[in-house]
Amino acid sequence: MSEPALRRPRPGPIADDGDALRFCSTCAFSQACLSQGFDKSSLNDLHVLVEHVGPFHEGEHLFREGDDFTAIAAVRAGTVKTYVLDPSGQEQVLGFFLPGEVIGLNAIHHARYPCNAVALDTVMLCRFSFPKMALLATRLPGLQAQLFRLLSQDIGKAALLAGDYSSDQRMAAFLVSLSRRYAERGFSPSRFHLTMARTDMANYLRLAPETVSRVLRRFQDEGLVQVERRELEILDAARLAALARPVLRE
Amino acid sequence: MSEPALRRPRPGPIADDGDALRFCSTCAFSQACLSQGFDKSSLNDLHVLVEHVGPFHEGEHLFREGDDFTAIAAVRAGTVKTYVLDPSGQEQVLGFFLPGEVIGLNAIHHARYPCNAVALDTVMLCRFSFPKMALLATRLPGLQAQLFRLLSQDIGKAALLAGDYSSDQRMAAFLVSLSRRYAERGFSPSRFHLTMARTDMANYLRLAPETVSRVLRRFQDEGLVQVERRELEILDAARLAALARPVLRE
DNA sequence: CGTCTTATTGACTCCGTTCAATCAAGGTGG
DNA sequence: CCACCTTGATTGAACGGAGTCAATAAGACG
Numbered sequence: 001m002s003e004p005a006l007r008r009p010r011p012g013p014i015a016d017d018g019d020a021l022r023f024c025s026t027c028a029f030s031q032a033c034l035s036q037g038f039d040k041s042s043l044n045d046l047h048v049l050v051e052h053v054g055p056f057h058e059g060e061h062l063f064r065e066g067d068d069f070t071a072i073a074a075v076r077a078g079t080v081k082t083y084v085l086d087p088s089g090q091e092q093v094l095g096f097f098l099p100g101e102v103i104g105l106n107a108i109h110h111a112r113y114p115c116n117a118v119a120l121d122t123v124m125l126c127r128f129s130f131p132k133m134a135l136l137a138t139r140l141p142g143l144q145a146q147l148f149r150l151l152s153q154d155i156g157k158a159a160l161l162a163g164d165y166s167s168d169q170r171m172a173a174f175l176v177s178l179s180r181r182y183a184e185r186g187f188s189p190s191r192f193h194l195t196m197a198r199t200d201m202a203n204y205l206r207l208a209p210e211t212v213s214r215v216l217r218r219f220q221d222e223g224l225v226q227v228e229r230r231e232l233e234i235l236d237a238a239r240l241a242a243l244a245r246p247v248l249r250e
Numbered sequence: 251m252s253e254p255a256l257r258r259p260r261p262g263p264i265a266d267d268g269d270a271l272r273f274c275s276t277c278a279f280s281q282a283c284l285s286q287g288f289d290k291s292s293l294n295d296l297h298v299l300v301e302h303v304g305p306f307h308e309g310e311h312l313f314r315e316g317d318d319f320t321a322i323a324a325v326r327a328g329t330v331k332t333y334v335l336d337p338s339g340q341e342q343v344l345g346f347f348l349p350g351e352v353i354g355l356n357a358i359h360h361a362r363y364p365c366n367a368v369a370l371d372t373v374m375l376c377r378f379s380f381p382k383m384a385l386l387a388t389r390l391p392g393l394q395a396q397l398f399r400l401l402s403q404d405i406g407k408a409a410l411l412a413g414d415y416s417s418d419q420r421m422a423a424f425l426v427s428l429s430r431r432y433a434e435r436g437f438s439p440s441r442f443h444l445t446m447a448r449t450d451m452a453n454y455l456r457l458a459p460e461t462v463s464r465v466l467r468r469f470q471d472e473g474l475v476q477v478e479r480r481e482l483e484i485l486d487a488a489r490l491a492a493l494a495r496p497v498l499r500e
Numbered sequence: 501c502g503t504c505t506t507a508t509t510g511a512c513t514c515c516g517t518t519c520a521a522t523c524a525a526g527g528t529g530g
Numbered sequence: 531c532c533a534c535c536t537t538g539a540t541t542g543a544a545c546g547g548a549g550t551c552a553a554t555a556a557g558a559c560g
Contacts, residue, residue, distance in 0.1 A: 417515080
């Protein structure tokens with residue numbers, strides 16, 4: 001894998017704006033860097049350590065627990081599920097990553113991935129060599145700050161589900177969360193495809209699959225949502241958000 | 251609360267080796283930096299942005315949700331509890347921080363503390379100005395790496411409790427975790443003081459206080475532990491660890 | 501069309517909660 | 531020193547939400 005050497009920062013602002021900015025349009029990371037006021041030469045520096053990989057197909061693993069960690073990745077398209085196997089071989093779903101979200105941050109500590117990551121549909125990634133990025137970050141304080149922020153953001157994100165909430169509250173929070181995250185990337189917040197199986201949702205929410213079915217059915221009976229297989233429409237976002245409130249702490 | 255003024259950095263390297271290294275002996279952060287092979291002048295650079303604060307007394311808050319974030323802190327002595335209040339005003343315990351552990355990492359993202367922190371007993375802190383440390387980290391790649399590692403480590407730490415484990419497993423995991431963390435700092439792994447109230451343990455473990463009482467009592471009846479008020483002795487560490495295994499994933 | 505996987509629905513069970521009473525410890529003031 | 535009160539911990543009894551077990555239904559795919 002031959003990489004162009006890191007270029008020295010060019011002094012001064014750049015004339016044309018179009019080129020460098022397009023380098024990873026769906027990637028939250030790049031976008032955040034942009035909004036941080038990175039100049040184009042900095043973005044270019046960042047660009048050279050980016051590698052577009054994929055497609056990964058449904059069921060294909062992006063990495064497995066224990067693999068050497070070298071890179072973090074932003075999801076460009078598709079959905080990634082992370083999970084671990086407990087000592088008895090039981091799967092435990094840790095999270096779902098939608099387009100624009102960054103995966104692998106929890107691997108820095110031990111320099112190994114602490115979990116498995118699998119594609120739930122066709123997945124495209126934007127992979128950043130972490131060592132190179134860290135090196136670059138010593139020259140670009142804005143990049144360093146961005147990385148610190150990204151890492152900090154993920155701390156305690158899982159704590160939401162840790163509370164002892166009812167199945168209704170958990171499910172509502174899950175749907176609201178998906179809705180908002182899709183909205184952030186320009187997808188419809190009210191209609192979207194559930195890319196994960198019911199069993200995965202259940203596992204993630206620490207519920208039995210049967211409970212997921214029952215709750216979704218009740219939500220539909222009560223006019224909160226419309227579910228048809230994996231197609232979901234949110235009919236009463238306000239009431240759903242109200243249910244989710246304690247979980248999302250608002 | 252009169253604090254001793256921050257001491258000016260002494261210029262140049264230090265003659266004797268004992269001095270700089272002792273600057274925060276209980277602080278995991280400094281220790282990790284040491285083991286990273288930091289040279290003495292780097293440690294000195296780190297030293298100047300450290301501020302020893304305290305004592306905080308039982309019930310006193312170190313910071314509150316929404317406070318401006320300026321510094322992370324390592325606990326030097328005592329125990330800190332972090333918690334949030336849910337919309338209905340109900341307290342939710344997020345974690346306990348023992349000597350050597352670093353607090354405030356989840357505040358970087360929004361530049362505000364996302365939770366409250368209160369002293370459970372007499373607490374001494376070692377406070378690091380985060381902006382200054384980040385700046386220093388651009389010059390010391392080892393420090394930057396250490397920070398990334400520290401942040402990464404905390405991601406998904408809360409996920410342990412998120413699983414749907416039995417009350418026995420949760421309690422066992424909690425005790426084993428305390429035991430190990432105390433051991434890491436040179437305290438006895440088999441005998442220690444429970445610095446938090448039963449209600450706090452229960453809240454943290456997402457159990458009713460009554461359940462905590464019952465489980466501890468049963469553990470004692472079964473010869474796993476000996477509890478006398480807040481004094482705890484682990485009698486059968488192996489069996490306790492076996493119970494905790496699914497939670498701690500080993 | 502038949503088979504396999506995934507989802508749904510129903511009936512019963514169980515773990516942990518809730519409600520309530522009791523108990524122990526520590527502080528305060530007489 | 532003791533009576534009193536407060537706070538935290540413990541124990542018991544009944545309840546309920548979600549899990550489990552089992553059967554059925556609905557797609558997906560060959």
